[in-house]
Amino acid sequence: MLPQMATLTEEQQMLRDALEGAIDRVSPVGRVQELDNAKTFDTALHAALAELGIMGIGIPEEQGGSGGGAVEQVIVLEVLGRKATSMAVFMVVHFMATRILRENGTPEQMAAHLAPLLRGETKAxxxxxxxxxxxxxxxxxxxxxxxxxxxxxxxxxxxxxxxxxxxxxxxxxxxxxxxxxxxxxxxxxxxxxxxxxxxxxxxxxxxxxxxxxxxxxxxxxxxxxxxxxxxxxxPQVIATLNGERMNAAAVAVGIGRGAVEVTRDYAMERTAFDRPIGQFQSVQHQLSIAGIGIESAWLMVLEAARKDDAGEATDVLSSMAKWSSARAAVHCADVGMEIFAGAGFDSDLPIQRYYRDVRLYSFAPLNQNMALNMIAERWLGFPRSF
Ligand SMILES: Cc1cc2nc3c(=O)[nH]c(=O)nc-3n(C[C@H](O)[C@H](O)[C@H](O)COP(=O)(O)OP(=O)(O)OC[C@H]3O[C@@H](n4cnc5c(N)ncnc54)[C@H](O)[C@@H]3O)c2cc1C
Incomplete structure (x- = not known):
């Protein structure tokens, strides 16, 4: 894994390491790709995530969750975006559903619907x-x-x-x-x-x-x-949207980082003109620029999540984070495909999956233009454009 520029606490690093270890054990990259090609949900990975308590992140322990907040959710989603994109998208939906139930459910509804979701027994x-x-x-x-x-x-x-x-x-x-x-x-x-x-x-x-x-x-x-x-x-949906935006941004960061990592590895091995293609400065620069974009976006996502956990307003920052992450991630996947060239078309390799999957978070849950509309209105003070 490439070194990450943001500083996490020891517990947050432990969470990230435990999750990465579980994914590598249960669903290494070959299996993720096989299931993706077979259009099949990864039930073994879902069970492993439940076992680790990932389903309960963002919900306090006294309500049946695993504790943690927005920061822990984005850490989980970045790892999943990098290693198992479809499961990352599943978790964005799961975190949204658990938040909605927690914020709006009666005690009876929480017992009936939230508790089994947190245990990973049901899906929403x-x-x-x-x-x-x-x-x-x-x-x-x-x-x-x-x-x-x-x-x-x-x-x-x-x-x-x-x-x-x-x-x-x-x-x-x-x-x-x-x-x-x-x-x-x-x-x-x-x-x-x-x-x-x-x-x-x-x-x-x-x-x-x-x-x-x-x-x-x-x-x-x-x-x-x-x-x-x-x-x-x-209004109940709107109240959850900043969280969903940050979570989508974290998946995009994971996809972008994943694309940079596999492309870096490929560029070290693949040779042309008697040297690894990674020795050509243009290849190095393209990947450096892609990496700067994704690391900058990640700093923004983490800061938005920290503000959210501190109870501060995040509407502008989460829109900035979402826009930056989606743009940077699309760029990383594009650079990756360029450098893989013909091999980029091999459906057993993950780069083509990153290239396809990254499209989702350009327009969902909030499209890039709407993120800019939000920034123009709430940060720059322009009148609403739509
Ligand atoms: C794989 C996948 C999974 C999904 N999962 C879910 C789910 O679980 N639940 C759910 O409810 N939805 C889900 N969605 C739907 C997703 O949230 C929508 O696709 C998204 O909100 C965009 O809506 P739309 O596709 O109808 O685009 P449209 O609303 O038709 O917008 C099209 C484009 O028009 C432009 N545009 C629109 N309005 C403006 C404006 N004011 N200013 C500037 N440009 C503008 C933007 O470029 C935008 O991308 C999913 C979609 C996909 C593809």
């Missing part, structure tokens, strides 16, 4: 996006929930939902009122409830974690499926 999906648009979700949202006695009946369609075919539980956003932003509510829906159909979408990346369209047809859930306050679902 977060179902917000609809086919007509993810960025302008308030205009796009057509899914509705209506009262029927004590129950709720949900109808609608979601798109690009990670894990919906393999999850046990869906956290679904649906319209319950007419107000644009104060008319949405959140529901916990069993993934096998009658009327729920998840259909896997064939995608070009994140192959080890299913991406789905989701149909909800007269899905009946009890009154206590409502998560948080009625009509307050959108």
């Amino acid at each position: 999906s977060f179902c917000l996006t609809e086919a007509s648009g993810g960025t302008d979700i308030l205009s796009a949202m057509k899914t509705r929930a209506r009262r029927d006695g004590d129950d709720w009946i949900i109808n609608g369609n979601k798109m690009w939902i990670s894990g919906a075919s393999t999850s046990d539980m869906l956290i679904v956003l649906a319209r319950t009122g007419e107000h644009r932003s104060r008319g949405l509510s959140m529901f916990v829906v069993p993934a096998r409830a009658e009327g729920v159909t998840a259909t896997e979408v064939a995608t070009m990346a994140i192959n080890g974690y299913d991406t789905n369209s989701l149909a909800l047809d007269e899905v009946r859930v009890p009154g206590d499926a409502l998560l948080g306050q009625l009509d307050n679902g959108f």
Whole structure:
């Protein structure tokens, strides 16, 4: 592994080392690549992460979690981004679901839904996006929930939902009122409830974690499926977005670092004109520039996470961190493919996976333009542009 520029505490380094050790033991790079090619979720790695207590990070021990906060989450996600991208994306969703349940769940909901998630016994999906648009979700949202006695009946369609075919539980956003932003509510829906159909979408990346369209047809859930306050679902989501942005940024950093590392190793071995290609200054410079970008982004991600743990506002910094990480990571993967040249097309090597997987966090959970919009408005003081 390349030396990292940021300083971590001893405990944080131990967390990182323990996680790296577990991944290397359970899912070394060859197995990760095999499962990616077979489009298969890594259940053994999921079990190993649960065993290590990774599923409970960000939730206090007295609530059944493993403790730690935003910093520990980004450390975990950086390692996973580097070594097992699809599992990193799974963990971004998992951390979002556990945070939403912890912040909005009643004690009964936490016992029923949060506790098994923290133990790694169940999986959750977060179902917000609809086919007509993810960025302008308030205009796009057509899914509705209506009262029927004590129950709720949900109808609608979601798109690009990670894990919906393999999850046990869906956290679904649906319209319950007419107000644009104060008319949405959140529901916990069993993934096998009658009327729920998840259909896997064939995608070009994140192959080890299913991406789905989701149909909800007269899905009946009890009154206590409502998560948080009625009509307050959108503000509840917004409250978790800075965290999700930082977490996505950490995965991007991991992917970018992974790309630089495997490319450095390849450049040491591959020869042309009787010398390793890593001896050509242009190859060295390209990788140095890529590395500077990713290390700078990581410093920003860590600082945003530290501020979050200290209870400080992170909206601008987390947007900066997300934008910088996604841009730097795309650049690292691109440089990697350039230097691998023909070998970059070999689907048994990880560089092509980094090159494909890195695309996700350019537009999700917040696209790069929206991150800039946020910075322009909240940091530079410009009027809102959209
Ligand atoms: C593999 C994968 C997994 C996903 N997992 C989930 C999940 O688990 N749950 C979930 O709810 N969603 C999920 N998503 C959806 C994801 O969050 C959305 O794709 C994302 O929010 C962008 O929405 P969109 O694709 O509809 O793009 P659009 O909203 O159509 O935007 C397209 C582009 O338009 C431009 N644009 C839009 N608005 C502006 C503006 N105001 N200013 C400047 N430019 C703008 C940007 O360039 C943007 O990238 C997933 C998507 C993928 C591909």
